[in-house]
Each structure stands twice: as C-alpha cells, then as structure tokens.
Amino acid sequence: MASRANSKGKGKMGKGSKHGESRSATKAVKEWTTWVMKRAKTVTHYGFIPLVIIIGMNSEPKPSIAQLLSPV
Structure with missing residues (x-):
C-alpha cells in the first residue's frame, strides 16, 4: 500500500507556538464537549421517566x- 502524506506536519512550528497551543486547546474542548454530550444523552435517556x-x-x-403508570 502507498503511504499517505501528512499535511498537518508541514511548516515549522517552534516550541511554545501559539498556534499549536490553540490547536490542543481546541481539541481538548471538542473532546470535553463530546464527553459531556454522551453523558447528558445517557442521563436523559434513563432519567426522563423517573x-x-x-x-x-x-x-x-x-x-x-398505578394511576401514573396506566395508559388511560
């Protein structure tokens, strides 16, 4: 198989580059948001009827x- 070229690795980024820090902060926010949404979905799914x-x-x-659980 042919190897893929990594377009993210192009360019020079020195230590402490602000662009690299913002990229990691963005990634952390996305991961945190995904985690929170998964937990909120689970809580909503199992907590609504109770x-x-x-x-x-x-x-x-x-x-x-019995009156609460009956469909009539």
Missing part, C-alpha cells in the same frame, strides 16, 4: 403509582 413519575407523585391531587 422524573415524570416523581413530578406526578408530588402534584395535586396525589395519584397512586
């Missing part, structure tokens, strides 16, 4: 758990 039940149990008039 949240609805808890809110329903604390409302007036107080329904029984």
Whole structure:
C-alpha cells in the first residue's frame, strides 16, 4: 500500500507556538464537549421517566403509582 502524506506536519512550528497551543486547546474542548454530550444523552435517556413519575407523585391531587403508570 502507498503511504499517505501528512499535511498537518508541514511548516515549522517552534516550541511554545501559539498556534499549536490553540490547536490542543481546541481539541481538548471538542473532546470535553463530546464527553459531556454522551453523558447528558445517557442521563436523559434513563432519567426522563423517573422524573415524570416523581413530578406526578408530588402534584395535586396525589395519584397512586398505578394511576401514573396506566395508559388511560
């Protein structure tokens, strides 16, 4: 197989280059955002129905758990 040329490695970047620091900061923000969104999706997926039940149990008039879970 033919080897690929790495276009990111072109150019000279000295130590402490601001462009390199901003690239790593951008990458860190993207990784952090992805991590947070995955966790938020999981929490929303598993937490929505229990949240609805808890809110329903604390409302007036107080329904029984069977009334909350029945489709009618």
